[in-house]
Amino acid sequence: MEIESWWLLAIPLFFGLGWFAARLDLRSGGARPRGQLPEAYFRGLNFLLNEQPDKAIDAFVDVVRLDPETVELHFALGNLFRRRGETDRAIRVHLNLVERRDLDAQQREHALFELGQDYLKAGLLDRAEDAFNRLEGSRYAAAALHHRLELAQMVRDWPLAIGHAERLERDCGERHGRDIAHYRCEMAAAALAQGTPEGRAAARREIAAASAADPAHPRPPLLAGELALAEDDPAGAIAAWEPLVRESPSFLALAAGDWLAAHAAVGRFDAGLAALERVQAEHPAVDTFAAIADALARERGQEEALAWARAGLERQPSLLALERLLALHAPLADEARRGDIELMQRVVQPQARRLARYVCRHCGFKARQFYWQCPGCSRWDTYAPKRTEEIERG
Numbered sequence: 144m145e146i147e148s149w150w151l152l153a154i155p156l157f158f159g160l161g162w163f164a165a166r167l168d169l170r171s172g173g174a175r176p177r178g179q180l181p182e183a184y185f186r187g188l189n190f191l192l193n194e195q196p197d198k199a200i201d202a203f204v205d206v207v208r209l210d211p212e213t214v215e216l217h218f219a220l221g222n223l224f225r226r227r228g229e230t231d232r233a234i235r236v237h238l239n240l241v242e243r244r245d246l247d248a249q250q251r252e253h254a255l256f257e258l259g260q261d262y263l264k265a266g267l268l269d270r271a272e273d274a275f276n277r278l279e280g281s282r283y284a285a286a287a288l289h290h291r292l293e294l295a296q297m298v299r300d301w302p303l304a305i306g307h308a309e310r311l312e313r314d315c316g317e318r319h320g321r322d323i324a325h326y327r328c329e330m331a332a333a334a335l336a337q338g339t340p341e342g343r344a345a346a347r348r349e350i351a352a353a354s355a356a357d358p359a360h361p362r363p364p365l366l367a368g369e370l371a372l373a374e375d376d377p378a379g380a381i382a383a384w385e386p387l388v389r390e391s392p393s394f395l396a397l398a399a400g401d402w403l404a405a406h407a408a409v410g411r412f413d414a415g416l417a418a419l420e421r422v423q424a425e426h427p428a429v430d431t432f433a434a435i436a437d438a439l440a441r442e443r444g445q446e447e448a449l450a451w452a453r454a455g456l457e458r459q460p461s462l463l464a465l466e467r468l469l470a471l472h473a474p475l476a477d478e479a480r481r482g483d484i485e486l487m488q489r490v491v492q493p494q495a496r497r498l499a500r501y502v503c504r505h506c507g508f509k510a511r512q513f514y515w516q517c518p519g520c521s522r523w524d525t526y527a528p529k530r531t532e533e534i535e536r537g
């Protein structure tokens with residue numbers, strides 16, 4: 144069995160506990176000669192050094208049974224159980240400590256904090272929340288508040304998450320502006336999805352609050368544009384997106400199609416196209432490429448769209464762009480060549496689908512749609528507005 148790296152860390156810990164247990168013996172004047180450790184302790188240490196963590200744990204459990212007053216050893220064991228994923232045993236050890244009447248308040252709070260983490264790891268979210276809530280006012284309050292924030296995010300209770308994040312800012316001097324902006328945007332997106340005037344009014348309030356929490360973040364202006372479109376206000380949408388052109392141009396790719404449609408709706412297609420092409424020259428994105436090709440086909444005809452796409456593909460060879468080009472080409476080709484083009488499409492499509500995904504920078508989770516919060520690791524802002532092909536190209 145290969146030794147896990149954390150066991151290497153555990154060994155000095157148990158040496159330390161040995162010293163602690165010896166001190167206890169000295170103080171309590173137990174049956175053993177002075178300074179002598181329980182035999183099971185050495186057995187456990189021996190198993191640990193021989194890379195037999197299961198037997199080591201059994202031996203340390205014996206020590207704890209024989210010497211119930213070795214509180215620190217209980218804590219160490221509970222944590223080892225949790226790290227090994229044996230949350231049932233970790234919960235039993237920590238619950239036992241919480242309920243012991245002979246411990247002082249600080250030790251019981253420590254046990255409660257560990258118990259909360261056991262429940263969290265076991266997925267018992269209600270119990271975890273209860274344990275962390277009970278630590279209000281203790282020296283574990285700030286650490287517990289971080290876990291409460293994590294829990295609020297897990298159950299998507301955004302108002303509660305905002306409250307916790309604001310308290311961490313106020314009481315602990317931490318910065319959570321970006322998190323708060325995301326929580327508000329989540330509320331705005333949900334309100335917008337209701338499709339009612341009340342929902343849109345609520346979305347507007349949350350978007351404004353999100354912008355105030357993190358003025359440089361691209362998500363609030365993107366949502367503000369979406370809201371304006373839902374209100375049939377293309378000029379308002381353009382005004383909402385305009386700051387992105389200067390501040391976060393690469394994120395305009397997420398709204399490129401709507402950007403062009405909104406400009407066409409207010410009779411400014413050429414200006415919108417020119418602005419988007421300038422962004423595309425600096426931050427090439429296949430979504431923008433596709434949006435421009437589609438809009439050109441719609442506004443100026445298939446021939447012009449095809450010529451534009453061909454020139455773009457020559458400048459920047461790309462399988463995803465080639466797939467787009469073939470789709471534009473197929474209806475224009477004569478009978479004889481259409482068969483070839485459709486064959487090429489069938490060859491290119493599976494590869495293109497593989498390269499068209501977004502990738503989390505933190506955990507590598509791949510997704511067809513863009514996420515502000517990774518479904519794999521729950522971190523915010525770990526997706527770039529670029530497809531795998533563009534990321535691999537660098």
Ligand SMILES: [Zn+2]
Pocket residue numbers: 503504505506507508517518519520521522525
């Ligand atoms: Zn991730």
